[in-house]
Amino acid sequence: MEKIASFTVNHLKLLPGIYVSRKDHVGTETLTTFDLRMTAPNREPVMNTAECHTIEHLGATFLRNDPEYKDRVIYFGPMGCRTGFYLILAGDYESKDIVPLIKRTFEWISTYEGDIPGAAAKDCGNYLDQNLSMARWLAKRYLERDLANIDETRLIYPE
Numbered sequence: 001m002e003k004i005a006s007f008t009v010n011h012l013k014l015l016p017g018i019y020v021s022r023k024d025h026v027g028t029e030t031l032t033t034f035d036l037r038m039t040a041p042n043r044e045p046v047m048n049t050a051e052c053h054t055i056e057h058l059g060a061t062f063l064r065n066d067p068e069y070k071d072r073v074i075y076f077g078p079m080g081c082r083t084g085f086y087l088i089l090a091g092d093y094e095s096k097d098i099v100p101l102i103k104r105t106f107e108w109i110s111t112y113e114g115d116i117p118g119a120a121a122k123d124c125g126n127y128l129d130q131n132l133s134m135a136r137w138l139a140k141r142y143l144e145r146d147l148a149n150i151d152e153t154r155l156i157y158p159e
Contacts, residue, residue: 005021005022006021006022006035009035009157009158010157010158010159011041011042012041012042013158013159014037014040014041014157014158015037015040015146015153015154015158016037016038016039016040016084016142016145016146016154017037017095017146017147017150017153017154017155018034018035018036018037018095018098018099018102018147018150018154018155019034019035019037019095019155019156019157020032020033020034020035020093020094020095021033021034021035021086023092029090029091030090030091030092031074031088031089031090031091032088032089032091032092032093033086033087033088034086034087034088034089034093034095034098035079035084035086035157036084036085036086036087036102037083037084038083038084038085038138038141038142038146039083039084040083041081041083044083046081046082046083047078047082047083047138048082048131048134049082049129050129050130050131050134051131051134051135051137051138052078052082053078053126053129053130053131054116054119054130054131054132054134054135055078055085055109055135055138055139056076056077056078056085057116057117057118057119057124057130058108058109058112058116058117058135059076059085059105059109060073060076060077061117061118062104062105062108062109063076063087063101063105064076066101066104066105068101069089069101071090072089072090072091073087073088073089073090074088074089074090075087075088076088087102094155095155095156096155099147099150099155102147103143103147106139106140106142106143106147107139107143109135109136109139110136110139110140110143111136112132112135112136116130116132
């Protein structure tokens with residue numbers, strides 16, 4: 001079998017950032033999958049499932065309510081390796097196009113207070129596996145360390 005595209009990225013050089021993972025075509029529509037990498041793979045600790053789960057709930061809620069992008073959001077969820085998230089948008093985008101959206105999303109997560117949307121037994125299959133304080137800390141770190149002065153080294157996959 002052929003190696004899939006995401007397994008051809010050099011994870012030893014990959015930095016936290018925002019990357020176009022792939023572009024798919026469904027009929028006349030382009031779907032752009034983004035790699036929102038929050039930790040340096042194989043060099044930093046991965047996120048625990050509870051905070052990953054909380055970021056997923058908060059991020060999906062924010063993105064699906066964003067006035068500009070809500071009708072373009074197809075999916076937001078964690079990577080299996082727990083080093084980041086995938087965001088799939090309807091449309092043909094480059095990483096730089098969504099930097100403001102990702103900053104808004106993670107600013108909202110980093111300051112969120114209150115009940116976690118969808119964190120109830122009737123709404124979620126593992127509703128107790130949440131960690132809001134750690135999710136907020138990770139979102140703030142991503143904003144301050146990785147997105148504050150984002151440049152091409154964090155927008156284009158390394159060779």
